Amino acid sequence: MAAFTRIPPGNEFSVSATLYVTYLKCPQQALARLRGTYPITTKAMFRGSLAHRIFARHLVDGPVPSDTFASVCREETGAHLAGSMASLSLKYSEFTRIVAEVEELYERFKALPAVGLVDVEVDIEAALVEGVTLRGRMDAVFSDDQGVRIVDWKTGSNLDDAEHQLAFYAMAWRLAEGALPTTMEAVSLKTGERRVSAPSDGEADETEADVVAMISHVRTAMASNAELPRSAGPHCQWCPLRGDCAEGRSALEILF
Numbered sequence: 296m297a298a299f300t301r302i303p304p305g306n307e308f309s310v311s312a313t314l315y316v317t318y319l320k321c322p323q324q325a326l327a328r329l330r331g332t333y334p335i336t337t338k339a340m341f342r343g344s345l346a347h348r349i350f351a352r353h354l355v356d357g358p359v360p361s362d363t364f365a366s367v368c369r370e371e372t373g374a375h376l377a378g379s380m381a382s383l384s385l386k387y388s389e390f391t392r393i394v395a396e397v398e399e400l401y402e403r404f405k406a407l408p409a410v411g412l413v414d415v416e417v418d419i420e421a422a423l424v425e426g427v428t429l430r431g432r433m434d435a436v437f438s439d440d441q442g443v444r445i446v447d448w449k450t451g452s453n454l455d456d457a458e459h460q461l462a463f464y465a466m467a468w469r470l471a472e473g474a475l476p477t478t479m480e481a482v483s484l485k486t487g488e489r490r491v492s493a494p495s496d497g498e499a500d501e502t503e504a505d506v507v508a509m510i511s512h513v514r515t516a517m518a519s520n521a522e523l524p525r526s527a528g529p530h531c532q533w534c535p536l537r538g539d540c541a542e543g544r545s546a547l548e549i550l551f
């Protein structure tokens with residue numbers, strides 16, 4: 296579909312699931328990301344990233360014993376999350392509390408079945424239109440006689456974004472691999488909630504059309520240095536533009 300859709304030429308950039316989900320919530324915030332303005336790192340983001348490092352280590356190297364859990368967390372932080380750690384200026388007590396929370400999530404993670412695991416932290420990349428690459432990093436890919444299953448582990452309780460994120464991954468997987476995965480799954484390790492879907496070509500076509508429309512709007516705005524519509528909601532609390540955004544400030548006054 297993308298090859299036959301008129302898209303204005305313009306800036307080269309990558310589209311991730313995060314950018315797509317951000318655009319669906321507030322186009323102006325997504326545009327800001329492409330202009331280099333990102334949300335600040337929060338402790339919740341750091342905890343989630345550290346938990347995912349531990350999950351990947353478990354699946355690749357085997358279980359992490361509880362008596363070495365804290366030192367493994369320090370090792371993973373030093374190797375992969377030093378920038379986030381520095382930007383948060385975490386005190387030792389705060390880091391210790393995060394490690395305890397990650398260990399709780401890890402205990403639940405260990406109960407999940409790992410049969411059929413192909414790989415963890417799987418990167419895909421696919422060209423959608425000229426100058427625009429789709430990128431995705433999926434937590435884990437499983438395969439068995441039923442087909443390919445892509446899994447995303449959430450360390451928070453909110454799975455509201457999961458539907459669009461998984462739709463993006465399924466569409467990008469089809470572009471990169473030539474066929475859809477059989478099953479998409481998001482699991483909250485905090486609550487146990489699980490969302491499972493079987494993507495169809497029709498849904499992937501719709502997602503692809505949405506992403507193409509997003510690229511077109513973003514390119515037009517970038518070329519004319521214009522803004523895009525703002526859409527306020529709870530997501531404004533993490534938006535780097537909220538200080539100068541009347542819509543965002545009004546929403547946050549009502550919500551908090």
Ligand code: SF4
Binds near residue numbers: 526528534
């Ligand atoms: S503060 Fe809210 S409405 Fe304003 S740009 Fe950010 S996400 Fe959009």
